[in-house]
Amino acid sequence: MAHVDINGAKLWYEVRGDGEPILLHHGYTASRVNWMPVAQRLQDEYQIILMEGRGTGESEHTLDGYSLEQYAADVIGMLDHLGLDEVTFAGHSMAGGMGYLLGLNHAQRLSRLILMAPIPADGVGAITPELRAQRMNERRRGDRAAILTRYRAMRFRPDVETDEWLESRADHILGCADGHFEQSAESMEALRVADRLGELTVPTLIIAGAVDSLLEANLQDFVALPNATLEVLSRAGHEVAVHEPERVTRVIKQFMRHGPVTAAQLLARLEQ
Numbered sequence: 706m707a708h709v710d711i712n713g714a715k716l717w718y719e720v721r722g723d724g725e726p727i728l729l730h731h732g733y734t735a736s737r738v739n740w741m742p743v744a745q746r747l748q749d750e751y752q753i754i755l756m757e758g759r760g761t762g763e764s765e766h767t768l769d770g771y772s773l774e775q776y777a778a779d780v781i782g783m784l785d786h787l788g789l790d791e792v793t794f795a796g797h798s799m800a801g802g803m804g805y806l807l808g809l810n811h812a813q814r815l816s817r818l819i820l821m822a823p824i825p826a827d828g829v830g831a832i833t834p835e836l837r838a839q840r841m842n843e844r845r846r847g848d849r850a851a852i853l854t855r856y857r858a859m860r861f862r863p864d865v866e867t868d869e870w871l872e873s874r875a876d877h878i879l880g881c882a883d884g885h886f887e888q889s890a891e892s893m894e895a896l897r898v899a900d901r902l903g904e905l906t907v908p909t910l911i912i913a914g915a916v917d918s919l920l921e922a923n924l925q926d927f928v929a930l931p932n933a934t935l936e937v938l939s940r941a942g943h944e945v946a947v948h949e950p951e952r953v954t955r956v957i958k959q960f961m962r963h964g965p966v967t968a969a970q971l972l973a974r975l976e977q
Contacts, residue, residue, distance in 0.1 A: 711782035722748030732798025736762035742950035760885030771888035795819035825922035828896035914941035934965035
């Protein structure tokens with residue numbers, strides 16, 4: 706593990722394993738921890754690059770730069786630092802929004818795109834106003850007990866969402882930068898690329914949780930993508946990699962080997 710200065714921020718990263726590179730990026734107020742169960746299973750076959758965005762984890766708490774556009778630029782900066790012409794980018798939640806921007810604006814740097822429980826491409830419902838206000842108030846008060854109460858109320862996989870895991874998650878929320886917590890939420894809500902999804906031709910995999918409130922938006926965005934495949938996991942909520950690490954790993958390996966196969970591609974064979 707190391708730190709590197711990218712676009713004015715000292716960012717944490719780690720490279721594990723050998724093979725075709727896959728960069729795993731976490732979501733809003735999260736860190737490498739949310740991808741780790743899958744990273745540990747992929748590193749025997751692929752070169753896994755973990756990075757933490759500015760304002761979270763072990764990366765620098767900068768004064769500014771807390772937008773999807775800047776986070777995407779930081780990913781490109783990381784690829785430049787590592788000397789990689791292209792990579793498979795895998796983004797969870799907020800980083801799924803970064804993935805849309807990377808696929809639309811930096812397609813030449815992506816061999817594939819994996820979006821795990823991504824925020825909606827139109828930004829609507831990324832965070833409801835009520836939940837955002839609740840989270841803001843909890844964090845401003847430093848109310849760890851309230852954060853834990855909310856997470857425990859939503860828990861349905863106590864086998865993996867243990868008390869220890871939830872407590873770590875609460876600590877991470879309280880420890881991220883104010884700019885990340887507030888400005889990133891605004892940036893997610895401002896994302897407006899739904900009408901451009903037809904331009905995103907990078908081979909794409911969407912992994913969704915059947916118990917995630919973003920499922921409907923994920924399905925709508927999938928239908929708009931011209932070169933994408935979809936996996937919905939029945940026992941997963943928003944923390945897909947934590948809930949179902951074995952299945953997520955298997956799906957990613959299948960996608961890396963075979964890419965997407967779409968109904969449109971099969972129908973086109975009939976016209977040949």
